[in-house]
Amino acid sequence: MMSAKNVVFNEFQLESGLLLKNVEVSYHTFGNLNKAKNNVVWVCHALTANSNPYEWWPNVCGETGFFNEKEHFIVCANILGSCYGSTGPLSKDENGDTYFDYFPLVTTRDMARLHEKLRQYLALSQIYVLIGASLGGQQALEWAVENPSVFENLILIATNAKHSPYGIAFNESQRLAIKADSTYGKKDENAGEAGLIAARSIALLSYRSYEGYSFSQGEDNNEVLTNFKASSYQKYQGIKLAKRFNAYSYVLLSHAMDAHNVGRSRDGIENALAQVKAKTLIIGITTDILFPLEEQRKLWLHIPNSKLKTIESAYGHDGFLIEHEALVSEFRNFLNHTPKNYVKHSTLNEILFTA
DSSP states (O other): OOOOEEEEEEEEEOTTSOEEEEEEEEEEEESOOOTTSOOEEEEEOOTTOOSOHHHHOTTTBSTTSSBOTTTOEEEEEOOTTOSSSSSOTTSBOTTSOBOGGGOOOOOHHHHHHHHHHHHHHTTOOOEEEEEEETHHHHHHHHHHHHSGGGEEEEEEESOOSBOOHHHHHHHHHHHHHHHTSTTTTSSOTTTTHHHHHHHHHHHHHHHSOHHHHHHHHOOSOTTOOSSOHHHHHHHHHHHHHHTTOOHHHHHHHHHHHHTOBTTTTTTOHHHHHTTOOSEEEEEEETTOSSSOHHHHHHHHHHSTTEEEEEEOOSSGGGHHHHOHHHHHHHHHHHHHSOOSSOOOOSSHHHHHHHO
């Protein structure tokens, strides 16, 4: 599998006004530009993913995926603040000291602007498809609002225009769990590990659904009194994340998600969404409680030339990682049979039954 590439930008100004020096971006590319240079697919990844979508979205992006290197030039960049090669809390500051919990606040707008710097560095004039889910969708939306002429098609999955109080509350609960770990704040890349395990367990409750847990973690033995499957599953997933991620990046990126609001400094959300020029496919998941269907509907109502589809899934928000066949079917219909303008329904019920 192709290894990550890296580029360092001498400086990068954050939305807050702070200037970061020597900002590194780790990214993957797959395939080659065609002669017309119109086959670029840019993938924006979610909270704890890396810049290799072949690993975490193989049926969507992969050698045999819908987006593949035979037909497309695929780009995915690790986001600012993450721990998979791009500058983040475990990087060194100008004085050679590791940031840890002193890394400045970043936003989804910062992430999008850094993607734009990478696009210019790669000399890509047009993006055929910009796609992202969850936090990745937030980045993609910010980018499509700020640089609308760059994108031909935009695919937004299980995301929103502004992070909700419910989503912020979930993130704050996770941060409280991390900071309750007495090791958090120490100058150690493993600091807050126990808290991160607990935070991931909390997060899973927002990523999955009642139906999904009943289906996958239900007990066959009616006599069980302890060591439930659901309990073991929560611990397993927490430990699994702690082995590959760090608490400092998790706290930072959850704050970035909380701060997501495309309407900030743009005269509101409706005005911001109206700036999108790309033909847009918006996909919601029926059981997603973190990014519920009403948030997808708001995007659809205010993004010109957009289409809303819903996917039935028992897996909640994580359906965007699991329901490959349904997603690919929607992608194929959208990209092969995209009408010039979409007819929009007036009620959510109509959308649910006609999407």
